[in-house]
Amino acid sequence: MSSLAFDALTKSYGTVQALRGLTFEVRAGEIFGFVGSNGAGKSTAMRIALGVLAADSGTVSWDGRPVDHAVRRRIGYMPEERGLYPRMKVGEQLVYLARLHGLDPAAARTSMERWTDVLGVAARRDDEVLKLSLGNQQRVQLAAALVHRPDILVLDEPFSGLDPVAVDVMSGVLREQAAAGVPVIFSSHQLELVERLSDRVGIVRAGSMVAVGGIDELRTTGSRRWVVDGPPPDRWLAHVPTVRHVGDASSDGRTVVEAAPGAPADVDQDVLRAALAAGAVREFAVQRPTLTELYRHVVTSDATAQAGDRA
Ligand SMILES: Nc1ncnc2c1ncn2[C@@H]1O[C@H](COP(=O)(O)OP(=O)(O)OP(=O)(O)O)[C@@H](O)[C@H]1O
Secondary structure: OOEEEEEEEEEEEOOEEEEEEEEEEEEOOOEEEEEEOOOOOHHHHHHHHHOOOOOOEEEEEEOOEEOOHHHHOOEEEEOOOOOOOOOOEHHHHHHHHHHHOOOOHHHHHHHHHHHHHHOOOHHHOOOEHHHOOHHHHHHHHHHHHHOOOOOEEEEOOOOOOOOHHHHHHHHHHHHHHHHOOOOEEEEOOOHHHHHHHOOEEEEEEOOEEEEEEEHHHHHHHOOOEEEEEOOOHHHOHHHOOOEEEEEEOOOOOOEEEEEOOOOOOOHHHHHHHHHHHHOOOOEEEEOOOOHHHHHHHHHHHHHHHHHHHHO
């Protein structure tokens, strides 16, 4: 299956090491949510895919071959620093961009009309971009990424600053594109939205990928918390010193425990044995964190890792 593969990318800006062996892939037909704290390296990776920036080492490939000029023409890109001509009219600008990417005049006009309709800016076709609100400029920016019918979509924070209706419209467009087989990668700090929209998610920390996978997969494998519906914790928890009580799942007496750093991989079995030894266990289950909780965990480790790097 086709994929856009980022392989061992490194990039430094002077003394700042922005990417440190970043590796992951975005598959055809999936929406990939790219998250990480400010300065983690998301924009740098996307710019390298576009050829706006050169990597120090590593490659980005499409379908197993390094991305070249011909492939780049097939990418729809939404840069973080928006790239429209402020004094050019919306319609004219979109037709111009479609033509730049090789569409003939009639196809360029049809595509411009389609995307301005879909994205709710058809009434603004004859306005200069700078006369539009920021949110509408962003809709036009997405239209600019789509107007040449790209095979790959790379979108840097496409949702920032959009109202909820625009978020829905944009989400719908990304889903349709993915359903048509386009690999879609987008960066965002809106984690609930990322969780809702993405097929897979990658969390980047200080220039490398620290967690990647389907949302359910990440939530399951990233969890070191368990819910125990059984005897009260004061009767058994002291027998498992590498876990701690983090609360009660509900008023019905279910206990939530969490593994401490350095706890053995199979500490869940110790928890279960200790609880059973104290009484009947009616339920024992992994408590799956939300993407936001997972992300916070990674960001906290990020602070530690960066502090370690500086030391
Ligand atoms: N042109 C540049 N010159 C110098 N340093 C840069 C430049 N662009 C990015 N950096 C640095 O590279 C690192 C990665 O930045 P990048 O913009 O890729 O992160 P990001 O994950 O996109 O962040 P954000 O979520 O804030 O957009 C940061 O430390 C940033 O300060």
